[in-house]
Amino acid sequence: MNRNAAPLPLACPLSNTEIELRLLMEAIYLRYSYDFRNYTVASQKRRVLHALAQLGLPSISALQEKVLRDPLLFGRLLEYLTIPVSEMFRDPAYFLALRRHVVPILHTYASIKVWVAGCSTGEEVFSLAILLREEGLLSRTQIYATDINPASLEKARQGIFPIESIRGYTGNYQRAGGRSSFSDYYTAAYDAARFDPALCADVIFADHSLATDSVFAETQLVSCRNVLIYFNRELQDRALGLFHESLCHRGFLGLGAKESIDFSSYSERFDAHSQPERIYRKAT
Amino acid sequence: MKPNDRQSPGRRVEAIVVGASAGGIEALMVLLHGIPPPWRLPVAVVLHLPEGHESHLAEIFAERLRMPVHEAADKMPLAPGSLYFAPPGYHLSIERDRCFSLSCEPPVRFSRPSIDVLMASAADAYGPALAGFLLTGANDDGAEGLLRIHLAGGITAVQDPKEARIPTMPQAAIARHSPDHVLPMRELRALLLQLESAHAD
Numbered sequence: 001m002n003r004n005a006a007p008l009p010l011a012c013p014l015s016n017t018e019i020e021l022r023l024l025m026e027a028i029y030l031r032y033s034y035d036f037r038n039y040t041v042a043s044q045k046r047r048v049l050h051a052l053a054q055l056g057l058p059s060i061s062a063l064q065e066k067v068l069r070d071p072l073l074f075g076r077l078l079e080y081l082t083i084p085v086s087e088m089f090r091d092p093a094y095f096l097a098l099r100r101h102v103v104p105i106l107h108t109y110a111s112i113k114v115w116v117a118g119c120s121t122g123e124e125v126f127s128l129a130i131l132l133r134e135e136g137l138l139s140r141t142q143i144y145a146t147d148i149n150p151a152s153l154e155k156a157r158q159g160i161f162p163i164e165s166i167r168g169y170t171g172n173y174q175r176a177g178g179r180s181s182f183s184d185y186y187t188a189a190y191d192a193a194r195f196d197p198a199l200c201a202d203v204i205f206a207d208h209s210l211a212t213d214s215v216f217a218e219t220q221l222v223s224c225r226n227v228l229i230y231f232n233r234e235l236q237d238r239a240l241g242l243f244h245e246s247l248c249h250r251g252f253l254g255l256g257a258k259e260s261i262d263f264s265s266y267s268e269r270f271d272a273h274s275q276p277e278r279i280y281r282k283a284t
Numbered sequence: 285m286k287p288n289d290r291q292s293p294g295r296r297v298e299a300i301v302v303g304a305s306a307g308g309i310e311a312l313m314v315l316l317h318g319i320p321p322p323w324r325l326p327v328a329v330v331l332h333l334p335e336g337h338e339s340h341l342a343e344i345f346a347e348r349l350r351m352p353v354h355e356a357a358d359k360m361p362l363a364p365g366s367l368y369f370a371p372p373g374y375h376l377s378i379e380r381d382r383c384f385s386l387s388c389e390p391p392v393r394f395s396r397p398s399i400d401v402l403m404a405s406a407a408d409a410y411g412p413a414l415a416g417f418l419l420t421g422a423n424d425d426g427a428e429g430l431l432r433i434h435l436a437g438g439i440t441a442v443q444d445p446k447e448a449r450i451p452t453m454p455q456a457a458i459a460r461h462s463p464d465h466v467l468p469m470r471e472l473r474a475l476l477l478q479l480e481s482a483h484a485d
Contacts, residue, residue: 015408018408040377040379040385040387041379041380041408042377042378042379042385042387042401042405042408043375043377043385043387043389045408046389046401047389083387083388083389226388228358229358229374229385229386229387229388230387232379233359233383236359256388257373258357258358258371258373258374258386259358259386260357260358262357263357263358263359263360263383264359
């Protein structure tokens, strides 16, 4: 073997931790078909080390051995590998821009399909459903909410969020141009707020992986926020390719506040529509 | 001093990471003000700011410094001679391919962005070819990160707590390991210039 032909231009040799991390992701892919191999390493490493501490295991290799034989443990690890951190109307400026600059164009369609990719525990889905209802569009909109984590999808389906979060969400909702009182949308009981189930009557929650699955519908709007940052460039390109393929002519793509397509191979295939809010439009 | 010494300013590094909190803007200005071009080392900074507000750090520093200043964006490569600030509300990491990545993981030591996160990831990416500077601040973020740089063979430098506006952060780092340099701001600046000239050679 030619030792000068390193597979990657590495600054310094891989640490044991990084080798174990790669092997773990390979094992998970081979055993469970969940593909985390093209996630960015820095964040993935932190999450796996956090999982080790929580599960009381001495090394990533020990975790790998257990995960291979125990699907239940894998289910628990999945909770750590995916980032179930979201909030309703997160970055209110994004929702305000959707309301002002995207909704008027959505009104021109007889029926609308929206894809919330990487929906996690559903905060974003309910936010969009509320916005679309206030704009008179929800009744003719089909929302697809997808994620790779079945536990997150189940939580999303239930639409129950901790009551202590509601105050922050209410502020976000108001800054996002909310037209009503936020409390109209949920019933508070004990330490939880249960959102009106009618909001997601036309939401299809589905298991979908941006790393391995393909496009399933033609959409007018794809909202995928703070998901691509966990992907390396190759996987970002794959996901953007799916969005591009799914979007109709001049369809909209919304990303997270600090995400952009500038460093992807799709930078020429979307136009900036509402720039600071990261709303793009499929280029002609 | 032998050139191979850990402390030797003649050692080559390929990037600098800086952490600062309360009082950090002023300290950073002293560190970087009037640095003569051509400057070649990339410098990545986590400066704690309240979440939920747009950061104007990049604009503020761009007006005052003679180097390109950016808010670090996801997958942006670190370019020579540029200064980068972590965006508010996101952790900033450096990947092995020497590009930035962002993440929304929960705050670390109540901070997002976290100095520990930037420093630990940069230590993985650069190994011994990294120098970490930790300046004034009122918490213990950065102590763990600086230790990780040290363990990876990089150079660690801490603002002298006697001189720091808020000494807690440098003190926490000094309690965690023995930094290679504990210096007042003016001398930290001299160290930075030495690292740059060694890099440019």
